[in-house]
Structures are given as structure tokens and as C-alpha cells.
Amino acid sequence: xxxxxxxxxxxxxxxxxxxxxxxxxxxxxxxxxxxxxxxxxxxxxxxxxxxxxxxxxxxxxxxxxxxxxxxxxxxxxxxxxxxxxxxxxxxxxxxxxxxxxxxxxxxxxxxxxxxxxxxxxxxxxxxxxxxxxxxxxxxxxxxxxxxxxxxxxxxxxxxxxxxxxxxxxxxxxxxxxxxxxxxxxxxxxxxxxxxxxxxxxxxxxxxxxxxxxxxxxxxxxxxxxxxxxxxxxxxxxxxxxxxxxxxxxxxxxxxxxxxxxxxxxxxxxxxxxxxxxxxxxxxxxxxxxxxxxxxxxxxxxxxxxxxxxxxxxxxxxxxxxxxxxxx
Numbered sequence: 001x002x003x004x005x006x007x008x009x010x011x012x013x014x015x016x017x018x019x020x021x022x023x024x025x026x027x028x029x030x031x032x033x034x035x036x037x038x039x040x041x042x043x044x045x046x047x048x049x050x051x052x053x054x055x056x057x058x059x060x061x062x063x064x065x066x067x068x069x070x071x072x073x074x075x076x077x078x079x080x081x082x083x084x085x086x087x088x089x090x091x092x093x094x095x096x097x098x099x100x101x102x103x104x105x106x107x108x109x110x111x112x113x114x115x116x117x118x119x120x121x122x123x124x125x126x127x128x129x130x131x132x133x134x135x136x137x138x139x140x141x142x143x144x145x146x147x148x149x150x151x152x153x154x155x156x157x158x159x160x161x162x163x164x165x166x167x168x169x170x171x172x173x174x175x176x177x178x179x180x181x182x183x184x185x186x187x188x189x190x191x192x193x194x195x196x197x198x199x200x201x202x203x204x205x206x207x208x209x210x211x212x213x214x215x216x217x218x219x220x221x222x223x224x225x226x227x228x229x230x231x232x233x234x235x236x237x238x239x240x241x242x243x244x245x246x247x248x249x250x251x252x253x254x255x256x257x258x259x260x261x262x263x264x265x266x267x268x269x270x271x272x273x274x275x276x277x278x279x280x281x282x283x284x285x286x287x288x289x290x291x292x293x294x295x296x297x298x299x300x301x302x303x304x305x306x307x308x309x310x311x312x313x314x315x316x317x318x319x320x321x322x323x324x325x326x327x
Contacts, residue, residue: 015153016094016120018184018215020207020233020255021055022224022247023096024240025063027285028077032296037073041294043084045241048292050090053248054240057081058123060098062162062188063238063281068299074099075113082118094120096155096236102129104145111150123155123186123236128163136172147181154181155215159188170197177202177214184233188219192230199231206231207255220277221247222270225262228254239273242287243320245327265323272320275313279305283313290314291321 026049029041046057059078060066066074078097085093097119099110111122124146126139147154156176160167167189176182177198187195195216198204202214207228218227221237224247240247246269253262276284281298282305289295290310297304305313 016092017213018094018096018121018205018234019055020205021235022053022221022240022244022251023056023058023217023234023236024049024054024244025058025061025098025236025238026081027241027281027288027295028060028064028066028069028073029285029294029296030299035299037069037077038296039076039080041296042077042080044294045288046081046084047088047090049240049244050085050088050093052244054093054244055234056094056096057085058096058098058236059119061123061236062098062159063241063284064098065281065299065302066098066100071110071113074110075117078114078119079117096121096123097152098123098157099152100125100157102127104142107142107146108149111146111152115151119152121155121183122150122152123157125157125159125163126166126168128166131164131166134166139166139168140172140176143176143182144179147179150181153183155184155186155217156182157186157188158194159186159219161188170194170201173198174201183213184215184217186217186219186236187227190220190223192218192223192226195227195232196230199233204231205233220273221250222266222273222277224250224269225254225259225266228262237273238284239269239276241284242276242291242317243269243272243324246320246324249327268320268323272317275316279309279313283309286310286313287317287321291317291325 029038097114099122101107199216203211204216215233218235221239285295
């Protein structure tokens with residue numbers, strides 16, 4: 001099959017391509033008192049991540065607290081991120097935008113809005129609110145309808161924990177990949193067997209071959225080596241908000257054929273990332289605050305951490321942060 005990385009509605013565009021490598025679903029930072037979005041910090045963070053070697057950014061993903069943000073805020077954060085990258089000279093760094101809404105109509109509208117402010121691709125979950133009525137046919141029809149109308153190419157987001165347990169299997173993902181405006185999948189499910197099958201069937205892009213351009217993304221940095229071994233194209237990982245250089249180093253070591261070194265560093269990365277995974281958004285923001293001097297808190301109803309939790313996070317990621325700061 002043939003999938004064009006930069007296709008939109010079946011036509012090749014001059015859209016920024018998606019390179020192989022590490023991507024971060026960027027945090028959305030808020031004023032600690034008012035909970036309004038903090039644009040200067042959002043811009044500073046985006047620039048830091050790309051300077052530290054990330055291949056691209058995702059705004060309004062799960063780590064970006066998309067479910068806590070209005071449409072207008074999603075557009076504002078994406079616009080600010082594009083402005084920050086352009087001002088810093090990273091004009092070719094792509095931005096993927098989480099643009100899931102419950103309906104086909106709403107999702108299409110949001111894809112059009114973010115396209116106007118610098119979004120290059122959209123990351124979409126399957127619909128799930130009316131779970132009892134959402135079968136595989138409904139999911140397929142949802143994605144095809146959005147893909148037909150979206151001005152931006154679509155990356156499917158397989159994250160069962162966020163969508164009432166819906167776990168798209170490899171057969172469905174491969175079937176959806178036949179649409180020219182569906183150009184990748186993010187496997188936050190952690191199923192490397194599924195990633196392997198989809199990457200093989202789509203001739204996914206890897207560090208050693210362009211392939212079709214289809215992107216098979218691992219969804220957590222603690223299986224970076226495994227993603228590469230499975231024929232994957234990149235990683236979209238919350239941990240890259242905290243230790244981007246380590247994430248990039250693991251990727252590059254493997255891509256350069258230094259497999260043993262990559263595996264050894266992966267173990268350190270996986271150990272530290274598990275602390276952040278368990279502490280979720282509040283913990284990731286706290287790690288940024290503790291070691292980089294900014295970060296703040298999530299929006300309510302997510303809780304702020306107490307002193308004991310802060311200390312636990314700092315101790316848990318200290319080893320990987322020491323490596324991060326040595327690179």
C-alpha cells in the first residue's frame with residue numbers, strides 16, 4: 001500500500017514532514033492562581049524541548065490537558081507554540097494537535113481551526129462517550145468521515161484508558177490506513193505486537209528507510225527500544241517533557257546501531273519514566289518545576305501534590321535527570 005506522509009484529502013501538500021524521532025505531548029501551563037493559560041511559559045517550554053533535540057511537538061494531547069481546555073484555548077496554545085518555534089528558528093518542526101471532539105462535525109470544525117494557526121497534523125481518539133453504541137463500524141465511519149473533510153492529515157490515537165477501554169486492533173488500524181489522509185497511529189496501548197503488524201502492513205517510515213511515510217509511534221518512552229525493534233517510526237511520550245535529551249539519546253543510539261548502549265540507557269529511562277507515569281500530569285509538571293524552575297499545577301479537579309509526593313517524584317527521577325543534565 002502507499003501512504004503519503006504529507007497527504008491531505010488525497011493531494012500532496014507542502015506540509016512539514018514528520019521526521020523519525022522523539023516527540024513530546026507538551027504540557028499546557030496555567031497561572032497558579034487564576035488557572036488561565038500561561039502563554040509565555042508555554043512558549044518557553046516548546047523552545048526548550050526542540051532545542052534539546054525533539055523531532056516535533058504535540059499540543060493538546062492527554063498531557064496537555066485537552067479535556068480541561070476550551071476550543072479557543074486549544075487554538076491559542078497551538079498558535080503560541082508555532083510562534084515560539086518559528087521565532088527560535090525551528091520553522092520546519094512539525095506540530096501535531098489533539099483535536100478530538102465527540103462528534104464528526106465538531107472534530108472537523110476543530111481540525112479546520114487549528115490548521116489556520118499552524119497545526120500540521122491532528123491526533124484523534126475514537127469516539128467513546130456513548131460507549132454502548134460505539135462498535136467497530138461506528139469507529140471506522142467516524143475516522144473516514146473526518147479524514148474525508150479534514151484539511152490536516154490524521155494520526156490515530158489508540159489509548160484505551162482514555163476512551164472507556166476501546167482498543168483498536170491491528171486489522172482496523174490497517175484498514176483505516178488505506179485512507180490517504182490517515183498517516184499514522186500512536187500506540188499508547190503499549191502493544192508492540194500490534195505496532196509491528198501495522199508498521200509492516202503500512203511499510204512505515206523508520207530511521208533506515210522512508211517507506212510509505214506512514215508513522216507508527218510508540219506512545220510511552222519506556223518502550224523506545226522496543227518500538228524501534230518493531231519497525232516503529234517515533235515516540236510520542238509524556239516523559240520527553242522532562243528528559244528530552246535522554247529520550248533522544250536512546251533513540252539515536254539504537255538508530256546508529258549501538259544496540260547494547262541503547263538498551264542500557266533505556267533501563268534508566270524506563271525506571272524514571274514509571275515514576276512520572278504513576279504521578280500523571282501533576283507529577284510531570286512537578287518534575288519540570290523541581291529541576292527546570294517552571295511547571296506549576298494542573299487545572300482542577302486534578303489535585304496538587306503534597307510535600308511527601310513531591311519528594312517521592314524528585315527522588316524517583318533524580319538518576320535520569322542527572323543523565324539528562326550531563327548530555
